[in-house]
Amino acid sequence: MARRVGICAVAQTTWERDKWSQRFQGMALEVLEDLLARTGLTFSEDGGIGMSISVSDDIFDARTISDNAMTDVLGAHMGCEEKVAQEGLQALYYGLAAIRSGHVDVVLVLGHCKESQPASRNQVTHMAFDPFYTRPVGLDFTAAAGLQAQAYAARAGVGDRHLAQVVVRARQLATRNLKITGLPVVTAAEVLASPLLADPLRELHAYPVSDGAVGLILAAEERAREITDRPVWIAGVGNCMDSFFLGDRDLASNFPLRQAAARAYRRAGIDHPQNAFDVVELSDQYAYQQPMWMEGLGLVPAGGGGAWIDAGGPEAARVNLSGGMLAGNPLILGGLVRAAEAALQLRGEAGDHQVPGARRALAHGVMGPAGQFHTVAVLERD
Amino acid sequence: MKKNRNVGIVGVGQSVYSSHREEVNQPEMIHEAVVEALEMAGITMAEVDCVVHGNMELFEMVHQPDLWHTLGTGAWGKESLRVTTGGTTGATLAAAADHLVASGLHDVVLAIGFEKLQEGHTTGGITNMADPLWGRQLQTGALTGMTAAQMIEEFGAERAKAAAMAYRILMDANAMKNPKAHRRLGLRPDQAEELAANSPALVGELRMIHMCSQSDGACAMIFASEEKARQLCAQPAWIEDHVTAHREEMFCLFGNAPVLTTHRHCARKLFARNGIRDPRREIDLFEMYDPSAWWGLDWLREFLLLEGDEHLRMVESGAIAMDGDFPVNPSGGVIASNPIGATAMVRVAEAALQIMGRAGGHQLPRPVRRALASGFGGTMWTVLFLLASDTERQAAA
C-alpha cells in the first residue's frame, strides 16, 4: 500500500488584471518565500524540498523552456525541477505520484502565469488547434466554449438569466476573497446587457484576464505531520482526455469529466459523491461551466443544471466560495488555485469565506477546447 | 529511499529520425512510435492506463499539443500527464512514467517524447530561451564553442581536436548500424584530418561535423509494474534509479570559480545511492545525451567521475566503441539523431533495448546487465538513469 500524501501549506499572490510591475519570477518568488516561511522548509538534501514541480506555459511566457527562468526561484541549484506544462492541478497529480513512488518525500508545486502578457488570451489558445482544419477557421477556446455552451444550455435548461446569477454570485463572493483585487461586483442586469462574445457567451460570462502565482507543499504522511499539524490529504485524483476535434465529441455529454471524477472517487473510496463534499472548487472559466461541470461531477443530476441554479444549488453545495475562476485565475492555473482554495478550507484558513468544520473537498481543473481534458482531486483532513 | 514497487520497461517504439517527414503530420508520426512500442510489449491501447506526453511548444508553435496529438497518442479516454523540461524532456517523461507506475496509480503507462523540428526554426526557438531583457540579444541557439576552447587549452589543440574527431567518427560507425538514425554518413577514420580542415566552423572550433542533427521523430516507451512486466516480457529493463539536477540560468553568477557540473553531481549521487564504486567496471553501457562531439568527449569525464585525461584515452584507445570495454552510444547518439523532445527518452529507450536484447543491428556483442542513460537540456541540466537486467538484480540480491 503506497503511503499517503498531504498538502502542508498553501500560498498565492493576489490575482490582478495586470501585474505589470512584476516579472513572473517575482510573482513566483513571493509565493515561494511565503511557503518557506510557513513551513520552515529549505532546499537542503537532508529533509528539505526534494523536488520542485513548476507549472507554466511556454507560449504564455513567450519563452522556450520557460522554467529555465525559474531554476533559482525553485531552488533547483543541483536539485530536481520538472515542469508540468498542462493545467496546474496536474502538478498535484504528478507530485502525488512522485511521493507515493517513494522517490521523494517533500515536493514544492509552484505555478505562475501572466495572462496580461500576450496580446490576447485567445491568440494563445488559438495555437492549440491543428494548422490544417481548425486553425484556419479561427477557433480559439472562447469560440469552442461558445459551441459547448450552446449545446449544453439547451439540454440542461440553462438560460441567460441563470448565467447572470452565476456571475453575480461569483463577483459577490470575490469581495470576500482577499486575494482577488480590483474586480467589481455586477448586477444581473449588467450581465444580461453585457456584449456577446461567442453566442451565448457574454463578456461578463468569461473569466477575467489575470496575473498571479500559486504554490503548495506536498509531503509523505510522516513528514507532513512534522511540517504541519493540519495536513490535508490527497485522497484521490483522476483525469481524462477526450477527442480533439469538436465534432468528434458530444459537447454536452461531460464524457471526460465523468471519467475523471469516477477515477478520483474510486481512488478516494467514495461510492456516493452526491453528499460527499463540504466544499466544491471547480474551474468555471465561463459561467455555463459551473452547472455543467457539477453535472459531470455527478453532484447535480444530468440535465438538471438550470433547475439546480433556480433552487439555490451553488450556495447549498458550497460551490466556489472563493469566487472560482470567474473571479480571475489564469487558464493554466485554474485547477491548482482550486486545490489551494479547497486546502485552505480544510485547514480552516479560508478567512471570510470559510465553511465551518469542512472535512472533505473537491477540486477540479480543465484544459483544452470545450473541456477536452479534466482533472478531479478529492482532499480530506483528519 | 524505498521504491513503492518495481517498474520495468517492456516496450520501445521509435519513428525513423529524419529531416524529411513531409508524409506525416505530428500525430501520425507519434503514432508510428506508439504502434511499435505496443507491438514490442505485445499489448493494445486497451491495456494502457495513462499516456505521458512532452515536447517544447515553441519548436512547432502548438499550444498544449497533447490535445491535438490525441489523434495519434491513443490518449482518448485515458489518464494523461504532460511534462516538459527542455532537452531533458524525454528523460523526465521516463521519470514521470516511472513515478506513475511505482506509485501504484497505474499498472501500464505509455510515455511519448516527440519533436518535428523541420516544421519550425530550431535555433530561433532555442534563442527564445534566453531572458528577453538580459540575454536574448546575445544567445546563439544551442551552439557554443566554449568546451572546445577549454579542452584545447587543457590538452593542446592537436590532441583535443583529434580526440573530438575520433569520437565523432566512432559515433558515426555506430549510427551506421542503426537504421532509425538520422545522420549515417559512413565516415572513415582516415578522413579525420580532411573533416577537421573542411567542415564549416560554427563557433570557434565547434564545426558542423561535430554538432548534432535537427531531426523529426518520436519515441514511445511502455512502463509496467513488476507483476505486469513479468507477464509481458521475458527480459524487462528494470528502472533502478534516476537523479535530476538543474542549475541556474546565469552560469557566471559566482564569477569564474570552477563549478561542479550537474553531470558529475548526478553521477556521484546515483552511484552512491546504488553502491557503484567503479562505474566503468560495474556498468556495461552508457547511452549519453551528446549534443556535439566536444561535449560527448568532455562529459565522459564528468559522468564517469574521471580525472585528468582518462576520458581522452578512452576515446583514443577505442574503449567506447561497441566492442570496447565501455561502449558509449551504440545507437549513434544525439549527434546522429536529435528530435529534441524525444532525444533524452531515446537514450533511456536505447539503454533499455540493450538490456532487453532487442537493439537489433547495434545490439552489443555481450549481455548488458546494467546500463546508464543521460539526458541534457535547459541551462546545463541533467537527468541520469540507471537500468538493470534480471541477472543484475538477482546478483545484487
Added chain:
Amino acid sequence: MELTPDLRDCFTVPGKLALPYTYFAGRIGSRFLLALQEEHRILGVRCAGCATVLVPPRATCDRCQADLADTWVEVGPAGRVENFTVVRYADRHVPEPVPLVLALIRLDGADTPLVHRLGGMDPEAVRVGLRVTAVFAAEPRDTLLCIDHFRPLAPQPSAAGPRPQGG
C-alpha cells in the same frame, strides 16, 4: 510586505515572438486538401470498427486505434448545421468579417460534424437544422479554407431573425 508597492521607475519592454513554421499535412491530409483544391470534393474516412464516417480525415481512429488509410468516402458538399456560435470579437486569428458564424456542420454521409464558417446570410438568422452547402474558394488554398465557407441551400431572409438564446 507592502500592500501598495512603489511603482515609480518600473519598466515594461515590448517583445514579439515571430518565428516561421511550416506544417506538414501528411499523406492523408494532403489527399484531402488536394481533393478539395482540385476536384471540389470533400472526403472523409470510414472506421469499420466504429461504423463511423469521420471528417476531417485522420490516419488513425482515436477511439479504437484502427488504421484509416485508404478508407476514403466522399461526403457533402451539403450538410446540416448541428450547432453554432457567433464570434463577435475581432482578433488577429479570427477571419474577417466579424460577426463570424462558426458552425458544426454534419456533411451528408458523415457522422462527425466539421467546424466551418457560415456565410451568405444574416448571422442572427442561423439556427440548428439549417441545410447548408460548401462554397469553394476561387483560388487554391493550403488548408480547409479551400472551402471558403458554407452557405444556406435555400435562400434566407436577409432581415435579422430572432437572436440565438442560451436556452
